[in-house]
Amino acid sequence: MGFENIKYEKVRDLKLGLFAHSGDVSEVTINGDNDFKKGDNYNKKSKIKIYYHVFPK
Numbered sequence: 654m655g656f657e658n659i660k661y662e663k664v665r666d667l668k669l670g671l672f673a674h675s676g677d678v679s680e681v682t683i684n685g686d687n688d689f690k691k692g693d694n695y696n697k698k699s700k701i702k703i704y705y706h707v708f709p710k
Contacts, residue, residue: 659701665709679704 664679673679682685682702683695 655697656695656699656701657697658684659698659703662702662704663707664704665707667706673706677706679706687692 667673667675668680681704682700683689685702686698689695
């Protein structure tokens with residue numbers, strides 16, 4: 654969609670990978686908000702944060 658400010662953050666919550674797998678997306682936020690829907694408009698410089706599941710170290 655042309656966003657320029659995308660960050661990724663690991664969520665170290667997996668135990669056995671039964672309900673989620675490593676790399677599965679947990680949540681996406683735009684400017685700190687996760688309550689968005691198709692058709693919403695955002696500036697291409699909005700802060701996008703993608704949280705994804707991984708195993709703890």
